[in-house]
Amino acid sequence: MSESSKGNWFTEIFGEEGTSFGLEITEKLHAEQTQYQYLEVYNTRTFGKLMVLDGCVMLTSRDNFLYHEMMTHPALFTHPNPKTVAIIGGGDCGTLREVLKHAGVEKCTQIDIDERVTWASQQWFPELCESNTDPRAELLFDDGIAWVKNCTPGSMDLIIIDSTDPVGPAEGLFAVDFYRDCLRALKPEGLLVQQSESPLLHSNSIIKKIHEDMAAAGFHQCHTLPFPQPVYPTGWWSCTMASPQGSVTQFREQDAADKPFATQYYNLGIHKGALALPEFMKRDLGK
Template sequence: MDWFTETLWPHWAQKIKVKEVLYHDQTEHQDLIVFESEAWGRVLALDGVVQTTTADEFVYHEMLVHTPILAHGRAEEVLIIGGGDGGCLREAIKHPGVKRITQVEIDAGVIEFCKQYLPTLSDGAFEHPKARVTIADGAKYAKETDDRFDVIIVDSTDPQGPGAVLFTEEFYRDCRRMLKPGGVMVTQCGNPSIHPDELEFTQSRQRAAGFADVTYYFAAVPTYIGGSMALGFASDDPALRLVDAQTLAARQVPGGLRYYTPEIHRAAFAHPAWMIRRVGY
């Protein structure tokens, strides 16, 4: 294999030059490949769609994690649903005020696979004393648990197949129930430049689930086809998305980050005019 061609969209393709295939398994359910690339480090793709690369994963994980934790300002209990590669867990651990991170992943095999083939993503996070890893269906956990959280991070696949349940009004309602007063939930909402419907329906379902304030922000992840990833931000406290950069900087931003800054945090909530017209804000 000389090139990997992503097939997420029928009218748009991207290719990544392959240096070496490290793992490739085609089963009756899925096609899973891990390869070393010429430009993007180690690449994980599922059913022809890039899931993560070691060269730019930090953008997605830093923005998905540090934005809600620093916007909240006092988070102690964090829940990650999905995220079996360990990138979100790695970032959440960096916050000294966070006492525990509960990770709910449906497939233990995903965690073990990523620890073997993408070890830099978790970087030992699964063995950290702050981590509580639960192997369970995320939607079922959200419906049944009595635990409460300051921040919920939904690091899911796209809304097709098994991941579709994590994009429903019912699931968002269960997440709202799990949040402590003043809590915030963040989700991935796809690339609105290519598929604005995904952002539109996730936002409308989060509003229908009862959140008082629903909005979105952006992260520029080059290998997520189309570039600009939308991340949902839902809370019952509208002030959380309006925290200024000076206040964010005073909340112990972890050192050594490669993308997130308080200024990027604030700017990420600015929405282009065409998207405001499409989504309504």
């Protein structure tokens, strides 16, 4: 549950948790009802530009690198040699940009149902769209669930589910049947990454169910990596990585240390640290 406040602040209210998050805004840049959701873009005083979907903060210029880097680089350095990548969702294109920093990736297909999100990102977050014209990038505006179901079996090295919260159109992206379709689309050494909400709020609910559903779908191992995300509920977020066969906690450490591209958050130490779960998460997830 969220809402915009009056005056010069945008406030997202998390009613069930009894908390809220606000940013001082200086200008409303855009607002429209797309075919799928209500899209807004603001200028803020301290966090740069802000994108909002259905009243929920999606990203800001200031801190989106935390999410985009952690949704991509841990998995790309865990896979032995990722070449084919699919992003389900990710319409702001920041995840696509991070994936294509890896020279070994030969093709990255992004499937987002709402073309207007990508249009808005191109207009107001052009830095996130730097790789949209990369010849390795393919942008599709379609149903990601259907795309995965129809994907050639055993064709993908990595599938990243860069979705909104598990309600409305995104609810089907948090389901056993969808994970089973992802498993079928992946190569044996492939990886699945799912954005998995707040560890503090959802460790014993959404995150636990993701682990259970991935196991039920046939994934051999899964692990949740927490990371900071100031503009999301509690300021603490996570992604969950799953593998059909191999380990998701062992990765190419030397390659991560020697990465030939710039990041703002991710590095070897961050990757190692993100694999360490707090005690309450270990208890909740049975680790």
